Amino acid sequence: xxxxxxxxxxxxxxxxxxxxxxxxxxxxxxxxxxxxxxxxxxxxxxxxxxxxxxxxxxxxxxxxxxxxxxxxxxxxxxxxxxxxxxxxxxxxxxxxxxxxxxxxxxxxxxxxxxxxxxxxxxxxxxxxxxxxxxxxxxxxxxxxxxxxxxxxxxxxxxxxxxxxxxxxxxxxxxxxxxxxxxxxxxxxxxxxxxxxxxxxxxxxxxxxxxxxxxxxxxxxxxxxxxxxxxxxxxxxxxxxxxxxxxxxxxxxxxxxxxxxxxxxxxxxxxxxxxxxxxxxxxxxxxxxxxxxxxxxxxxxxxxxxxxxxxxxxxxxxxxxxxxxxxxxxxxxxxxxxxxxxxxxxxxxxxxxxxxxxxxxxxxxxxxxxx
Amino acid sequence: xxxxxxxxxxxxxxxxxxxxxxxxxxxxxxxxxxxxxxxxxxxxxxxxxxxxxxxxxxxxxxxxxxxxxxxxxxxxxxxxxxxxxxxxxxxxxxxxxxxxxxxxxxxxxxxxxxxxxxxxxxxxxxxxxxxxxxxxxxxxxxxxxxxxxxxxxxxxxxxxxxxxxxxxxxxxxxxxxxxxxxxxxxxxxxxxxxxxxxxxxxxxxxxxxxxxxxxxxxxxxxxxxxxxxxxxxxxxxxxxxxxxxxxxxxxxxxxxxxxxxxxxxxxxxxxxxxxxxxxxxxxxxxxxxxxxxxxxxxxxxxxxxxxxxxxxxxxxxxxxxxxxxxxxxxxxxxxxxxxxxxxxxxxxxxxxxxxxxxxxxxxxxxxxxxxxxxxxxxxxxxxxxxxxxxxxxxxxxxxxxxxxxxxxxxxxxxxxxxx
Numbered sequence: 001x002x003x004x005x006x007x008x009x010x011x012x013x014x015x016x017x018x019x020x021x022x023x024x025x026x027x028x029x030x031x032x033x034x035x036x037x038x039x040x041x042x043x044x045x046x047x048x049x050x051x052x053x054x055x056x057x058x059x060x061x062x063x064x065x066x067x068x069x070x071x072x073x074x075x076x077x078x079x080x081x082x083x084x085x086x087x088x089x090x091x092x093x094x095x096x097x098x099x100x101x102x103x104x105x106x107x108x109x110x111x112x113x114x115x116x117x118x119x120x121x122x123x124x125x126x127x128x129x130x131x132x133x134x135x136x137x138x139x140x141x142x143x144x145x146x147x148x149x150x151x152x153x154x155x156x157x158x159x160x161x162x163x164x165x166x167x168x169x170x171x172x173x174x175x176x177x178x179x180x181x182x183x184x185x186x187x188x189x190x191x192x193x194x195x196x197x198x199x200x201x202x203x204x205x206x207x208x209x210x211x212x213x214x215x216x217x218x219x220x221x222x223x224x225x226x227x228x229x230x231x232x233x234x235x236x237x238x239x240x241x242x243x244x245x246x247x248x249x250x251x252x253x254x255x256x257x258x259x260x261x262x263x264x265x266x267x268x269x270x271x272x273x274x275x276x277x278x279x280x281x282x283x284x285x286x287x288x289x290x291x292x293x294x295x296x297x298x299x300x301x302x303x304x305x306x307x308x309x310x311x312x313x314x315x316x317x318x319x320x321x322x323x324x325x326x327x328x329x330x331x332x333x334x335x336x337x338x339x340x341x342x343x344x345x346x347x348x349x350x351x352x353x354x355x356x357x358x359x360x361x362x363x364x365x366x367x368x369x370x
Numbered sequence: 371x372x373x374x375x376x377x378x379x380x381x382x383x384x385x386x387x388x389x390x391x392x393x394x395x396x397x398x399x400x401x402x403x404x405x406x407x408x409x410x411x412x413x414x415x416x417x418x419x420x421x422x423x424x425x426x427x428x429x430x431x432x433x434x435x436x437x438x439x440x441x442x443x444x445x446x447x448x449x450x451x452x453x454x455x456x457x458x459x460x461x462x463x464x465x466x467x468x469x470x471x472x473x474x475x476x477x478x479x480x481x482x483x484x485x486x487x488x489x490x491x492x493x494x495x496x497x498x499x500x501x502x503x504x505x506x507x508x509x510x511x512x513x514x515x516x517x518x519x520x521x522x523x524x525x526x527x528x529x530x531x532x533x534x535x536x537x538x539x540x541x542x543x544x545x546x547x548x549x550x551x552x553x554x555x556x557x558x559x560x561x562x563x564x565x566x567x568x569x570x571x572x573x574x575x576x577x578x579x580x581x582x583x584x585x586x587x588x589x590x591x592x593x594x595x596x597x598x599x600x601x602x603x604x605x606x607x608x609x610x611x612x613x614x615x616x617x618x619x620x621x622x623x624x625x626x627x628x629x630x631x632x633x634x635x636x637x638x639x640x641x642x643x644x645x646x647x648x649x650x651x652x653x654x655x656x657x658x659x660x661x662x663x664x665x666x667x668x669x670x671x672x673x674x675x676x677x678x679x680x681x682x683x684x685x686x687x688x689x690x691x692x693x694x695x696x697x698x699x700x701x702x703x704x705x706x707x708x709x710x711x712x713x714x715x716x717x718x719x720x721x722x723x724x725x726x727x728x729x730x731x732x733x734x735x736x737x738x739x740x741x742x743x744x745x746x747x748x749x750x751x752x753x754x755x756x757x758x759x760x761x762x763x764x765x766x767x768x769x770x771x772x773x774x775x776x777x778x779x780x781x782x783x784x785x786x787x788x789x
Contacts, residue, residue: 083696095685
């Protein structure tokens with residue numbers, strides 16, 4: 001975990017012990033401490049009800065923290081109403097004003113700020129050019145496609161040069177292909193303009209491909225905040241391992257701890273070695289053991305794998321670029337192996353028994369999350 | 371632009387023709403089916419709604435009395451123009467017609483009709499009729515008529531007959547607009563003492579406008595509340611809104627009399643609370659009419675506004691706020707414009723219904739608070755002047771249609787923008 005560094009002057013937004021309760025009985029956000037750096041693309045990822053959107057809304061000023069403080073550029077936002085925060089926001093359903101043209105939509109935040117006519121015109125043109133919609137200024141939002149509306153919403157949130165841009169599941173309403181295209185577009189704008197983006201999504205793929213850092217929320221608590229690679233390769237909790245990507249999970253008890261590695265006695269009597277994700281884990285603890293399906297090798301060359309197992313293929317699914325096997329391994333009938341098609345022997349089929357192996361550095365020993 | 375439109379299906383002219391016939395056949399079947407389904411309703415509306423209205427409107431220009439009772443005179447009048455000297459033929463024809471009318475007892479309609487236009491025509495005609503038929507010995511008809519009543523020497527009496535010697539008349543329409551013909555057959559304003567209808571139209575529109583504005587002021591915040599509250603609470607409130615809607619109009623109007631009268635609950639409360647010492651006149655005047663009409667029309671304003679507001683996402687205002695606009699200004703600039711369609715639908719509905727109000731002003735208003743419908747009813751039931759009733763109703767209908775057309779232009783084009 002990269003803990004909050006209070007001496008870092010590059011920090012733009014700071015959540016300090018922020019709590020939020022809607023009913024006075026349960027907390028939707030429990031003691032949130034989060035630092036957002038200048039120019040970074042931070043994603044808040046988590047299942048619905050995990051507190052990520054509430055945190056975003058508190059930053060935007062549409063919700064008030066029950067306790068704690070949020071600072072923007074070193075200034076407390078406690079008494080700053082939403083309309084004075086100078087924070088851009090992109091909504092899931094775009095929220096483009098249907099009775100105004102695209103150009104009028106873009107001009108709206110500039111007019112409110114009392115900018116001159118020529119300045120507004122120039123900025124609107126630049127904003128439209130930024131999202132490649134120069135020709136569409138006189139159209140109404142209803143006459144644009146979903147992707148175009150999304151780009152207008154982006155341009156509108158950026159045109160007044162806010163300190164932070166918040167995006168609340170902005171691609172949720174788009175189809176898969178368009179969503180991927182827009183991911184690159186948003187990323188491109190982020191790189192080009194150097195803006196600070198706080199992005200909320202429940203789509204882990206989106207979070208991994210776009211973000212500098214991802215904060216994984218569950219139950220109102222940040223489970224882990226790290227770069228996408230660290231998050232995927234070295235999850236620190238079973239929730240994160242489970243929520244991001246696929247993993248094969250079995251349960252057991254630690255029998256030995258040595259040099260950051262641990263040995264786990266599984267429920268069926270086999271042993272597995274892996275990296276202790278949490279230094280507090282000690283001999284005798286109940287844990288879950290996790291390995292990603294793509295880190296498992298079929299028929300590993302002798303000596304390349306540190307651990308081996310043998311299992312029967314229960315299911316064989318062809319995906320074009322890879323295959324997916326479901327094995328019965330260590331009495332776990334849901335042990336999944338993913339192999340690039342080039343490495344798969346054509347004789348494999350459901351029912352055959354195969355050898356699999358892996359390196360112990362890819363095995364994570366985590367808390368016994370159910 | 372859709373990328374799918376790139377490949378166009380290539381068809382020969384023959385194939386296109388067959389496709390067109392097939393398409394026409396299949397759509398025709400659907401059209402016939404749809405028509406058969408609505409046929410009973412169409413017949414019902416035509417027979418019991420459209421046809422009676424048209425035939426009643428026709429009454430405002432129909433003029434059968436003179437030509438049916440005085441056919442020979444009508445014939446003679448065709449060659450006579452106002453300003454030309456009166457001649458023997460006219461008097462002789464009138465004597466023949468009146469003699470026949472007396473025998474057939476058909477003179478009543480004629481007298482009533484001419485009396486609408488010229489007070490005194492009834493006495494002149496009945497006086498003349500008593501002398502009919504003239505003795506066979508009479509040769510100088512004109513002198514004989516002038517002997518019966520000097521008014522027959524006045525060309526004005528003949529101008530009156532001449533004006534009405536046709537199948538159609540503009541008399542009722544002109545009267546409804548406070549206009550009339552003078553002795554020289556020119557259309558002039560009826561003069562202050564005879565003018566009432568323009569003032570009443572004006573009063574009707576003014577009262578409808580006041581009612582519309584009051585309902586709008588009351589309905590808009592309530593509709594907003596209904597649209598933004600959680601479903602459970604808003605359903606309960608909605609029932610409260612609709613409850614009066616389901617009660618008879620007459621009952622509600624009568625209930626307002628009870629509430630508003632001098633010894634009624636409202637005056638009683640105000641006196642008990644010490645706000646007033648004497649009861650305030652709240653009923654049988656304009657205030658009473660406004661209170662009751664606003665109450666009755668409120669649901670007609672709330673429902674269209676509510677249904678439009680229901681479809682507006684609260685994120686629009688949030689978006690405006692996030693863009694730096696004050697919440698109140700955001701509401702006005704972003705939320706309100708999207709409700710304009712509902713507001714104009716509600717205003718139109720309330721205004722059009724209000725200009726046709728009859729029962730409520732009749733029961734709760736004084737003589738100076740009656741609207742045009744009261745006079746339509748009066749001329750229909752009271753003085754049996756259906757022509758004038760039809761003319762007054764026709765102008766009311768015209769005003770309604772014009773309003774509707776204006777609304778369609780304003781909101782119809784707005785809808786395209788909002789789509």
